[in-house]
Amino acid sequence: MHRITAHILLVVLLLTTSPIFALPPDTTPVPGGIAIIKLPADIDPASARYRDRKVLITNKDSENTAVIGLSLGTKPGRHHLDAKTVQGKPLTIAFSVNAKDYEEQRITIKDKRKVNPEKRDMERIIREKKSINTALEHWSDQDNVVVTFRRPVDGETSSPFGLRRFFNDQPRKPHSGLDIAAPEGTPIMAPAPGTIINTGDYFFNGNTVFIDHGQGLVTMYCHMNTIDVAPxxxxxxxxxxxxxxxxGRVTGPHLHWGVSLNDARVDPMLFLPARESSKP
Ligand SMILES: [Zn+2]
Structure with missing residues (x-):
């Protein structure tokens, strides 16, 4: 009996002490990926900017690392992080972005209005786009941002990030998130600590929640049946x-999970530990 209790305790301890907190993901400098750049010791981390936007900085053993989101529209080639030394001297750190080919996906949507919205839908769509963008570009100062996520739903990946999409044979924006299929009513969990910054019911995205994790890292959950949290x-x-x-615009029950970093939509899979991201 005691031995069993000890075993359970050990398992619980192992689960709660897994060292996932401040470790940045691996560098994947491609459109839709993340560039990880170690900052020289004399750099003021708060001064770091990529395309005039503040970037997420993690700190481990007094070493600062920039975690930079690269949008799907990023041109492969040389890019740079702008910063200042602690003495205020400007400095740029160059890094390369490599090309990446994403596959094509063709989807048939029965509700044609969700592919070719009517005039009266457009006002709503434009208004919602503003509200969605405001949430995704949100910045809050916060130390020790958790950049390793837990999978938000126990389910299979039904559609990966970045696919070049065609709805009813018409080209549309590439897939800006990761889809996880699961039966209606399956709970959706926060992948890391954060604050709910917005919720809403949107034309394309349906019932949606935005979580701010700090320093420009925002996650988005779409097509939900019920929303169980408030801003x-x-x-x-x-x-x-x-x-x-x-x-919203769906072919079946699933979560569309989006991750925004310095206002770039990036592949959510990059934030999952290898064990979880290897799930189909
Ligand atoms: Zn999706």
Missing amino acids: GARVETGDVIGKIGMT
Whole structure:
């Protein structure tokens, strides 16, 4: 009996002490990926900018590392991070972005209005786009941002990030998130600590929640059946924020999970530990 208790304790300890907190993901300098750049010791980390935007900085053993989101529209080639030394001297750190080919995907949507919206839908779509962009580009100062995520839903990846999409044979924007299929009502969990910055019911995205994790790292959850959190609420890793649904433009119940970093939509898979991202 005691031995079993000890075993359970050990398992719990192992689970709670997994060293995933401040470790940045691996560098994947491609469009839709993340560039990881170690900052020289004399750089003021708060001064770091990529395309005039502040970037996320992690700190481990007094070493600062910039974690830079690269949008799908990023041109392969030389890019640079602008910064200042602690004495205020400007400095640029160059890095290369490599090309990446994403596959094509063709989807048939029965509700044609969701592919070719009517005039009266357009006003709503434009208004919603502003609100969505405001949430995704949100910046909040916060130390020790958790950049390793837990998978938000127990389910299979049904559509990866970056696919070049055609809806009813018409070209549309590339897939800016990762889709996880699961039955309606399956709980959706926060992948890391954060604050709910917005929720809403959108024309394309359906019921949606935005979580601010700090320093320009924002995650987005779409097509939800129910939303179980309100703006301003603090969430911890694993807290339920809502349930899987099929609201908005969908072909079946799934979560569209988006990750925005310095206002670039990046591949959510890059934030999952290898064990979780290897799931199909
Ligand atoms: Zn999606």
